[in-house]
Amino acid sequence: MTTYHIWTVGCQMNKADSERLASGLEQLGLSECDDPRSADVVVLNTCVVRQSAEDTATGMLGALKKCKDADPQRRIAVMGCMVGPTTDDLRRRFPQVDAWARPQEFEPILKMAGETVGIDPDGCIRELLPADPKVATFIPIIHGCDKFCSFCIIPYRRGREVSRPIDELVHETEMLVERGVREVTLLGQNVDSYGHDLEPVHDLADLLCAVNEVDGLDRVRFLTSHPSDMSEKIIRAVGELPKVCENINLPFQAGDDDVLERMRRGYTRDEYLRKIDEVRSIIPDVALVTDVIVGFSGETEPQFQRTLDILKTVRFDKVHSAAYSVRPGTIAARQHPDTVPVEEKKRRLAELNALQEGICAEINADLSGREFDVLIDGHSKGKLQGRTRTDKLVYLENSETFETRIGGFATARITGTSPWSLRAEVTATETLAAGDRLRVYSA
Numbered sequence: 001m002t003t004y005h006i007w008t009v010g011c012q013m014n015k016a017d018s019e020r021l022a023s024g025l026e027q028l029g030l031s032e033c034d035d036p037r038s039a040d041v042v043v044l045n046t047c048v049v050r051q052s053a054e055d056t057a058t059g060m061l062g063a064l065k066k067c068k069d070a071d072p073q074r075r076i077a078v079m080g081c082m083v084g085p086t087t088d089d090l091r092r093r094f095p096q097v098d099a100w101a102r103p104q105e106f107e108p109i110l111k112m113a114g115e116t117v118g119i120d121p122d123g124c125i126r127e128l129l130p131a132d133p134k135v136a137t138f139i140p141i142i143h144g145c146d147k148f149c150s151f152c153i154i155p156y157r158r159g160r161e162v163s164r165p166i167d168e169l170v171h172e173t174e175m176l177v178e179r180g181v182r183e184v185t186l187l188g189q190n191v192d193s194y195g196h197d198l199e200p201v202h203d204l205a206d207l208l209c210a211v212n213e214v215d216g217l218d219r220v221r222f223l224t225s226h227p228s229d230m231s232e233k234i235i236r237a238v239g240e241l242p243k244v245c246e247n248i249n250l251p252f253q254a255g256d257d258d259v260l261e262r263m264r265r266g267y268t269r270d271e272y273l274r275k276i277d278e279v280r281s282i283i284p285d286v287a288l289v290t291d292v293i294v295g296f297s298g299e300t301e302p303q304f305q306r307t308l309d310i311l312k313t314v315r316f317d318k319v320h321s322a323a324y325s326v327r328p329g330t331i332a333a334r335q336h337p338d339t340v341p342v343e344e345k346k347r348r349l350a351e352l353n354a355l356q357e358g359i360c361a362e363i364n365a366d367l368s369g370r371e372f373d374v375l376i377d378g379h380s381k382g383k384l385q386g387r388t389r390t391d392k393l394v395y396l397e398n399s400e401t402f403e404t405r406i407g408g409f410a411t412a413r414i415t416g417t418s419p420w421s422l423r424a425e426v427t428a429t430e431t432l433a434a435g436d437r438l439r440v441y442s443a
């Protein structure tokens with residue numbers, strides 16, 4: 001049996017790509033293998049957002065070269081953001097690699113794998129969709145990014161924005177639902193700019209309306225938004241469509257206008273805060289998530305404090321924080337010297353994280369005693385776990401006394417909280433009526 005192993009790092013877009021590639025490899029008759037050193041076909045799905053991620057991938061390529069030297073029949077492929085528009089330099093540096101593929105470019109790898117098993121993938125591969133998807137799964141809807149933030153390498157590697165047609169995405173959602181999916185997250189580097197390149201032009205709100213109509217689907221989310229492109233129409237769609245979860249990830253990155261300008265983010269602090277007000281006026285129960293970078297080129301202590309002010313003002317449910325590190329090839333690497341010392345970046349990051357931990361603890365403590373619908377998506381330390389519509393991680397304390405299962409819904413009352421998760425007792429769950437859709441009943 002010919003085996004494959006896909007090594008994946010980076011964002012949810014990469015994870016979604018790996019699931020789709022695995023589907024193609026399995027349609028060619030390959031089977032998954034846990035160990036990259038013994039698989040016949042090894043694919044590295046790479047990330048370059050940070051130099052360290054790219055260095056990890058090149059380290060893996062060094063280790064795989066030894067495996068290939070011992071067995072020249074093995075095949076190695078690299079996909080993802082490490083592969084830019086041209087591969088000449090990469091081919092020179094890594095002659096052990098048999099196939100290179102940009103994000104969402106599956107054909108070179110399927111062709112290479114097809115050769116190892118003597119099958120031409122043309123015409124014998126159906127849709128690239130996971131055969132056994134998780135109950136909450138991801139669907140890439142727009143590739144690339146046109147924003148060119150000064151610190152970010154993504155637009156150079158993933159290219160300009162290209163949206164997938166609405167019909168195709170609805171069909172894909174329907175097929176995933178047939179395979180047991182109940183929640184989809186629509187993915188894009190800048191998901192709010194979805195559809196501007198389609199003919200006729202559409203937007204994310206149109207897509208949310210269409211996906212909301214898919215029978216059997218229970219929840220829809222989307223990632224990641226850009227404050228300049230999140231229109232009132234999109235916000236209203238989130239507020240009005242019953243399946244679209246009231247959970248928005250809206251990165252602000254920095255709280256000071258000069259820093260935002262050097263980052264080329266395209267909005268000011270006040271414009272960002274007005275957008276938050278607009279979101280909250282239309283979706284009062286919204287859970288807000290954001291991304292922040294501390295220690296960007298030239299960031300002074302007062303400027304950093306303005307970032308903390310935004311955390312205190314908005315009180316996000318979750319913050320993804322990072323200390324700035326220079327990414328070669330970006331505008332910032334050329335134009336903005338990395339002036340904040342590493343130790344100072346670490347201190348700022350720790351201060352920001354401590355502040356946010358306190359905010360998360362207070363927000364979650366307020367949920368104590370309330371009931372939420374939880375989609376059960378896994379287990380940990382003997383307990384089932386799931387997510388609320390607002391994406392809170394919930395551990396179910398007494399699930400063994402109910403008909404709970406991964407892939408089902410439970411109603412749960414919050415009994416304990418921490419900054420990162422909730423504990424809850426199940427008060428009702430759903431059961432399968434023969435041949436019917438799942439139904440909720442009270443215990």
Ligand code: SF4
Pocket residue numbers: 145146147148149152153154155189190226
């Ligand atoms: S919006 Fe900015 S940070 Fe996000 S992918 Fe595009 S260029 Fe990078």
